[in-house]
Amino acid sequence: MTLWLFTSWVLLLLLLQLCFLHHHAGATSSSNETDRLALLEFKSMISDDPLGFLSSWNDSAHFCLWGLSGSISPHIGNLTFLKQLHLYNNTFRNSIPPEIGRLRRLQVLRLSNNSLSGEIPSSISGCSALADLDFGKNNLTGSIPPELGLLNELQFFNVDRNFLTGNIPSSFGNLTLIQEIRVSDNQLSGRVPEALGRLKNLEYFYAAFSELTGSLPASLSNATNMVQLQLQVNNFTGSVPSMASSRNLLRFSIGGNSLGGEDGGGDLSFLSSFAGARNLEALVIDTNNFRGSIPEQIGNLSSSLLLLDFSTNQIPGSIPESIRNLVSLQWLWAHENKLSGTTILSTVANVPSLVDLRLYDNQIPGSIPPSIGNLSNLTVLRLADNRLEGEIPADVENCRRLINLDLSNNNLSGIIPPQIMGLSSLSIVLNLSHNHFNGGIPVEVENLKTLNSLDLSHNMLSNNIPSSLGKCGSLEFVRLQGNLLQGQIPSTLDLLKGIQLFDVSSNNLSGQIPRFFENMNFLQLLNLSYNKFEGEVPASGVLKNVSIISVIGNDKVCGGLAELNLPRCSFRQPKKKLSYKWKVVISTSSSVAFLVIVASCLSVLWMKRKGKRNIVSDDGSDIRVSYQSLHKATDGFSETNLLGAGSFGSVYKGVVDINGKDTTIAIKVFNLQRRGASKSFMAECEVLKNIRHRNLVRIVTVCSGVDYQGNDFKALIYEFVVNGSLENWLYATESVDDPPRSLNFRQRLNIVIHVASALDYIHNLCETPIVHCDLKPSNVLLDEDMVAHVGDFGLATFLQPSVVNLSSDGTSSSSIGIKGTVGYAPPEYGMGNEISTQGDMYSYGILVLEMFTGRRPTDESFIGGLNLQKFVNNVLSEQQSTIREVLDPILFTELSLLRNSEEDVVSIFKIGVACSSDSPQERPSISEVLTKLNKLLA
Template sequence: MLCPEQLTLGANQFMANTVQDWEFLTLLTNCTRLRTFSLQLNMLGGMLPISVANLSAQLELLYVGANEISGKIPFGIGNLVGLTQLQLANNQFTGSLPDTIGRLNSLQTLELQNNLVTGFMPSSLGNLTQLLNLYTHNNMFEGPLPTSLGSLQEIISATFSNNKFTGPLPKDIFNLSSLSDALDLSRNYFVGSLPPEVSGLTNLAHLYLSRNNLSGPLPNTLSNCQSLIELGLDDNSFDSSIPSSISNMRGLMLLNLTKNMLSGVIPKDASLGRLQELNIGLFSNNKFTGPLPKDIFNLSALSDVLDLSSNYFVGPLPPEVGGLTNLARLYLSQNNLSGPLPNALSNCQSLTELRLDDNSFDSSIPSSISSMRGLMLLNLTKNTLSGVIPRDLGLMGGLEELYLARNNLSGNIPKSLENVTSLYQLDLSFNHLDGKVPSWGVFSNASGFFFGGNLGLCGGISELHLPPCQPESVGHGLSKRHLTITLVTATAGIILGLSLMLVFFTMRKKSKARSTTIGGFQLMDDNYPRVTYAELVQGTSGFAADNLLGRGRYGSVYKCCLLLKNMMTTVAVKVFDLRQSGSSKSFQGECEALSKIRHRNLISLVTCCSSSDSNQNDFKAIVFEFMPNGSLDRWLHMDVHVSHQLQGLTLMKRLNIAVDIADAIDYLHNNCEPPIIHCDLKPSNILLNEDLVAHVGDFGLAKILSEPAAEQLINSKSTVGIRGTIGYVAPEYGEGGQVSSCGDVYSFGIVILELFTGMAPTHDMFRDGLTLQKHAENAFPGMLMQIADPVLLPTYVSNANSLQGGINTVEHGSNAIPSVMKVALSCSKHAPTERMCIKDAATAIHRIRDEYIKVIQNEGVVNAAYTARHFAETSRAAP
């Protein structure tokens, strides 16, 4: 057998299920040249044989992670004294970690996470003085952490979470100033206080102590950790108050104090208002009292969630709450708040969830709340609100859940709520409502509409079992006076009607004259066909639900058949909801942007329509080319039972899509005059044609950089909330930063990570400081195939089984994914200045895709016709 320097068997290329099958290791024991030995991400079973200890003492990298290996870690592992990287993670190792691990004094990374290792952690770990990364989370270690860990003077990151460690927190670890990335001690059984020695973590970015049995006050010395970005202290028994010195942690972005016994007033001298980088603040389930801390409402960086629920706050909701213009979720439930709801709430235009339930808010529901058009959940249950339900709530087109139960509301149920087609949960129970119940929308769903305890309601659908409504009584005759009033009123009405008709026809004529020009730019010229409202109604069957393709922030998109150039053509029509604040501006901006761009990977504008509907209300729509394969989001997150489409999005096609997106953004930034910043790049805005060629669409938030450079920097500050979508929007936008090409690059990086992992950045697992980027970084490079979209893995197996030399194809396939993700991680850096520019990113992804194509072409995997067609498309210059 040849004796290589590197032996790597990648994903699913090798299977061993018994100890005997591991005997190939004996053939390698004389390979003194062997430096790298990798068997990760296979289906290796059985026990790791003791013969592994006989491998070369010059071996530097040993990777056997992500297999099905069981049994104990061999005692002789300590013989491999040349190891710098040891990866045993994601297996089923049991027993204790052998004390001989301390002999590996060159070791820099030790990965033991996600196994079943038990017993005490050996004190010999303190001998690994070169160790940079120690990952032991998700095992069954017990007992105290050894004090010898304080000798790891080079350590950068250490995770001990989700084990059974006991005893007090290890003070020696807190003195390791080298810790700069993460220290995770969460989900264990540590007891006692947080020692003042925590002040030694002066360079640490992420500290997690969640879900332990810690108690006592938070030490003032915690404020010395001025490099902290995320601090998780939730689910313990910390008491006393928040130390005012916490305001010194100016870079803090996540603060989680949920589920403790913290008490007292959050005073001004706690200076939460100084945490200007904070975007997640979690204070729920404590014993805080006094008024709500006004300072925290002035934190413009708060963009994800502010949770002050389940405390004892008293007093009103101050008007300063209107300062939370970038916040997505605000939770104030289960307090003792009172007084009217302030109109300033309507300034919180980025809110998607607002929970004010279980308080004592009184007065009426302000109509201004209806201007929060992005709101998806509104909970006002268990207050003392009175008056009628505002009709304007029916204008909240994106509302999905509305809870108004257990108040003192009266009057009729607004019929306008029938129009909120997204509404699927409506709870109006235990109020004083009366009159007829509407029958459409959420009211047609007996399981989504709750009305119990309102004795005056009638009508509605039969499933509600309400009594029929009584017809309104009509008198048997009219008095002469009433008759006179009726005649006069009717005459005046006729005259008024004729006058209005005259005004209407005059205005309509003027409207037609100006309908082709909007905002100072020409909306359509001879190059664009003219379509009318009537044609769009006919082509969509009256904007029927069967033709609905999707809904967005400012309107709905329908499939439509139009007669264009004497040919029936299928197009997509985006109809703007002009009741939605900002929709007219979005229509104007999108038309202007689309009129300036031409590229094969950008959605094509067919025409625009700005006129009146059948009720003479303003009507605005944009007509695009139709994309039969829908959005990339639908392909990545569709029902797993739709197997034929899932199998269609292969690695090759994903690489092509990544190239398409990169080319589109590169064109907007570098080849379009003037340059355009998209500002809302995400999978739902990336559409696929019949050949799965990607087209970037939805330019409603786009920024055209037509201003002089100096003026542009001034005007690019966001003043209306986050410019983009949570999860994809660049961090600097949430902090009021400038709109720039770096923001699009960040979104591009997130989209590419989602494309190859199949996981959205808003997935439930991404909380407590974990993000999609960190998830990928933690797996990089050795574990990336484990977090890759599982749909991709069968492609490797089938290629390997069907080809001579197929292992090379598989190996290159598994290399392509880390290469692409490396580009994506470089694009999604937190600091804009650290991100790769889009031109370099596009070049890199082109190279990765082309190298992969060469391999599979050589092995006859790719159909020649498909390859020729795709290269013809990619080489075609944009008009």
Template sequence: MCSRRHPGRVVSLNVSNSNLGGSISPAIGNLTFLRTLDLFNNRLSGEIPHTVSRLHRLWFLELAYNTLAGEIPVGLSNCSNLVYLSFETNKLHGGIPSGLGSLTRLQVLYVGENGLVGRIPPSLGNLSELASLSLFQNKLEGPIPEGLSRLRYLRFIQAGRNSLSGTIPHLFFNISSLQYFGFASNKLHGRLPQDAGRHLPELEVLLLGGIGNNFSGMIPASLSNATKIQQLGLAKNRFEGRVPPEVGKLCPVSVQLGSNMLQAVDEADWEFLRYLTNCTRLEVLDVDDNKLGGVLPSFVANFTGPMKTLLMSKNPMSGVLPLAIGNLVDLEVLEFAENNLHGVIPEDIGRLHNLRFLSLESNLLSRGIPPSFGNLTQLLTLSLSNNKLSGSIPENLGSLQKLTYMNISSNRLTGAIPGVIFGLSSLTDSLLLSDNYLSGVLPPQIGNLKHATTLDLSRNNLSGEVPAALGDCASLVSLALDDNYFTGSIPPSLAKLRGLIMLNFTKNALSGSIPLELSKIHGLQKLYIAHNNLSGAIPQVFEDSSALVELDLSYNHLDSEVPSRGVFANMTGFSAIGNDGLCGGIAELKLPPCEVKSNSQKKLSQLKILLPAIGTVIVICLSILLFMLFLRKGRKKGLDRINATENQMLNKYPRITYLELFEATDGFAPTNLIGVGKYGSVYKGNLPVTVTAARNLVVAVKIFSLQQPGSSRIFMVECEAMRQVKHRNLINIITCCSSMDSRGNDFRALVFDFMPKYSLDRWLRPRSNEQTHKLSLTQLLNIVIDVADALDYLHNSSYPTVIHCDLKPNNILLGSDWTAYVADFGLAKLVGDSMDQSNLNAGTESTIGIRGTIGYVAPEYGAGGQASVEGDAYSFGVTLLEMFTGKAPTDDMFVEGLTLHSLAEAGLPDKISEIIDPDLLHNELNGKDSSILNCLASVVGVGVSCSKDNPSERMNMKHAAAKLHRIRDASERTVGIH
């Protein structure tokens, strides 16, 4: 556009949205009469020419949405007529020139989404006409200049996703023209003024959440005075509810929960929420990941505005979901994950016809999934995992034809998986149903999941054959069917899953050979088919797979030669133990060399197989004869006294005889004795192929001393507990024996996986004759998290609930990879409607006495208190403190009122180095002292919170496990703990 008075003078150049490439010519500086330059949304690159500083008449400069690099020209301060200046969404670096503060007519300054560094120039506070300022998503640091809070015409300020630090100047909350106030995802801290909303009548958006910020204190109820508020984002801070002052005077102890968390005592704590429900324009409320405690008030369902997004996850709130939640008919996103909500999921949720995202995972919700969920036809994401939901999966979930993600894992769901679930062709993300009690066979409709990337049905009671239709799930990246009861062979049709990266069939009853076709999945990285009945040779073609990095074939019946290239040469990624027929391979496998046999050798081999078989038959016949003799002499015992619990155990697991266990342990030889306890002894043994699916499986055999009073009942309790529970950090039972020994006496035994590193106790207090070493911080942290996860499962995800009652280092076993397993459920108490309490737990106190071990047992147990999950939390806390301080709770130093708990509590947080195991400090402190000490202080803090004398003050295991996971995640980033 040229001037009307002077046609030869260009006054405006607008080539926005023109797909222009290349750089901006320096000749632009020759257009000295230019007032408007708009190059918005092109593909321009290179630097901004410094010649633009010649354009003294320029008032509008728009360069946003290009790929311009270099720095902002310092000479722009010469363009004193600029009113609008935008460099947003480019690749600019360097700092913001302080000279921009001299552009006194400037009303709009957008420099967001670049790579700008340094501080916000205080000179920007001189831009008295400024209405909009965008500094979003750069690398700016330092404090917010006080002068910006004096810009009386400021309507829009967005400085999120930087590294700004310090506090927000309070004068910002007096800018009556402010409409958009965004400082999310920085490093800001402090408290909001309690009258924050009183002087912001025009405020529509307030964003202070996101990773990095650390605001605390109360959420001001005065924010409701901003009657035009539409979006309030305060997530990932430390905001609390309001506790009335008079409550703190009356019961100052009761308002403390964990690490300075405020526990709400009545609905006054939620005063801010009560008033916000009157904001008629409010659409988004995000208070995720704060410290809002107490009971969720029912008026959360009373919002009068068009509430579309309600996010309240990761808070210590309890209570129930309001029955009237269905009144919020405009809701599109509803999230209450990772709280302590209990009770049922309201049927009323089915009225939220606009709902697209629903997350209630990691709570204590029980009973069934409401059938009304079938009305949520707009739903894209459904997450109900880690609750206590029971019953079957409703058939009408099949009407959710837009669903892309479904996670209802880690509940107590039973029955068959409805075929309509597999008919949801909209599932383009994940279908996660693991860790339930689902049964039945997989229907052919499973092949309709053509777009799902993850299918996890692991750790259920599914049976039947693996359907060939799985090969039609063309988009699968991860397929997990482990820990079920699948039979038959692995379908070759899985070779059609060309995008598959992980395939897991571990712990099933699959037979036949490994299909050669699996080698055609060229991107397959992880293949787990251990603990099955597979036979034949390992396909040699797997050694040519460059993608395969983990292959677990252990505990099958495989034979022939092990390849030596590719994944087979990687001792950390390949395992084939428990397959006695294998030979060859790399030297580290220590397998016998493969031999080429002649015809005479083959006949000799056949004879060698035949003779032991005949011998086995003879031994069995003699055993039967001896058994009949004992019957004639009237010495029959044991089997007549097996109760319903034992029968269920024997039916679920393979039978084993006394003779087989006798042979497996070399006659219960002293050299195989692992440990001795009050109620029995544990031996190391090798089970033959006739007993398990694996050959020469190394096991631990726990034999009960039935002469000891209460021992028989201990066996029954442990049988029932092990039959009910199933978790990766609980010791795995292989089989059991309820029979008679060679003398006709009652005989009871349980057979578990052998733990090559024995118990945690041996590593905390090494014996003089054992070759052990001090565990590292990494190992200790991983072990304590494993134990916390196990107890969290027993308390919150198992049905019936299991209270261990005897947690201590002796009962924490360690696998070859240092994974921890909680063991010894002999004193466990099961709480639930499905068990016969009178049959199992009656009278246990009379025979067992105080449940637990001195030093680890909860104080209330000694006073006659009932077993509780709080008692387990106490034992866990003491065990944790022992692990990290190196001091047992029964140490001689703990006299005159001093306990392990009080010692640890006195060291928090500033004296942590004085209470931690000196050897651990010596090994770990290597140039990262503060980070290591912070990590240790956080871990010890969990132990102190769990081991308080008052049961009501103890941290529960769900919170303990979650906090330890967060500590480890933070430590991975700061000190490299993995």
């Protein structure tokens, strides 16, 4: 539906332009009739019109008043006054009509992101005024017509992502005004024409992912205005020419070719020619056959350089110390080479801005220097598959932003420093496998609450598996095989609900196999082989699938699935007579339990008769707290215990005695002097006493009384959620007491699913549908397992007025006049429309976009009608744009690690854009969204 709306809007603008030209050119009635007939023929080719936009295409009104949408007709060639034709981002099919070549006034022709097939008509060369030609993202075949070299006014040419064959026409050397050429991701072959070196105005040349051959033409360096040159993933050979004349270069990428080799072309001296490109940001030469050493002049490159990629070559030797001059360098990738210098790690430790350091699969010897801790901005450190030895320095703890640490396949020894387990930022991988570590797994492993994959396999670790491992609630992959671990599998591991792989094979573990593995619904492999387990093998739940579990090499196990070929279990337990003492205990307990049940039933009946419920704890006990106890628990509501402040009050942290146990709680104290605060308190009480869900903040009790000055006092007491609000994680600031935090891609996906589950519950599963009315990151809290809980129902609304009447006039709109927060409240609320679940959907859409862009909806850059939704939607719509233009930069590194992650992010952005549509009718329901998100998660 959105697609057709977009098409109609764009073509309507073109139609208005056509009418404008007719009016100001003094067009005759004959030319009017020609255009009218052409548009009717255009209409006749449309096979689907779900919204009826073409109903106005008739003789009852002048064609200048028609609305447009549809496909391409040959009669488009009759619109001789047309200057711009925008039909991109649709589903147009079949071929491009050659009749377009008649449009001699046409300046812009954009047909990208459709399903057009066939060849590019050579007649397009007849559009002599054409400046912008965009056929990207279609199914076009055949060659690029050499006749297009006659388009003397052409400035932009794009045929990316088609199935074109043949060569890049040498006639393109005649396009003297051309600024951008995009021919990437086709099946083009042959050499890059030397004639392109004549194009003094050429700034962007993209010819990646084709099948181009030969050497790189030296004439390319004559394109002195070149800004981006991307020729990666082709079949280029030989040496790289000097680029000394290209002083405007921002990005140079020739990775994924066959450049270099044993014929002398492996020399890296060409790197020195980039010294004049003072704005260079990315230099990528990975996956070639370069064999020369990195020149000392590497330090003369641009101080603006962000990315330097030498990876997957045959580069020997060391990294020059001059690299420390690259003060802006964030990504240094030199993995999969033959680097062997003993000073490499101490050298790169002097590059202060490094964010991502990859030196794995080289021949680097020696120890890891303590100076590696100087890299405080580092998020990725991968030194696997080298010849490193000695202990890991405790200084690594200073790399407080690390999300990925891989030191596997080295000769490292000693104990695993507890400081590494204290790096709570680790969220993707901690891999220390295939080394010689001894001792136990540090109990500090409990700090890795956001870690996805833990690999300590093939070391010499001993002692028990620490029970604290159960606190790592985000773990999906646990590899502990090939060690000397002993004892039983801790029962606390049943908290690892998201486990997909758990491998403890080839250890000395004993005891029975825990049955909680049966309930790990995501489990794909449980390898317990070659240990000393005994007893019955679980065979229910996910373990019904024989391919999931391996228990070979355990001589004392039995039962399980028949396919495991284990002996049958034979348990004989002697019957024991109960002593007189135990008989009395059991009898008394039974009597007490019976009386409690009777009393509970009578209490429920009495409460129903009273027609109201108190808020009670989950175990059914009625909890009461006084103002005095809350005052004491918060040190007099001191600022040191203040967690945050909102529209109607403040939230404090405190510790109170609940049922004989000190319990940490969050106390929301209402400022009753503020208009609407009392109603907000009542609204939240009314909502929260009726709902229970794992993704909603749990209320413990309420306090309503007077303070020490005799003023009314009202507070809500919540379960304390240890990881604070989502807002604090999205916009975390570094301090001594609060290390920097960030959320990885999987965690963000999980959180949006958790929030969607909460909305699905209140919208669809409650007896009376509830609208939250104030969904935003500060109202989403994260527990120790990074599970999201939606809170603050102070603005919530029941959709049926007959169920709850909170306002004095007996209505049940919002309990107060405010209907949300600026940036998150849907536009229809500002026009006085009634509250609806679709309003929550708008807020949810904004929250999703905010989480994956890292931008607030009130960002100062959104001016002139631009907002967060339009910002993302524009990038999704523009063929030339990349998703990284809107993605939170923190996720850049992870995208390069996760397969298909860019496609997943696009899907998530599309969900956010759809949910935050200006039109409530176009927003999907939360159930539809939840289905799509769960498919992504799977």
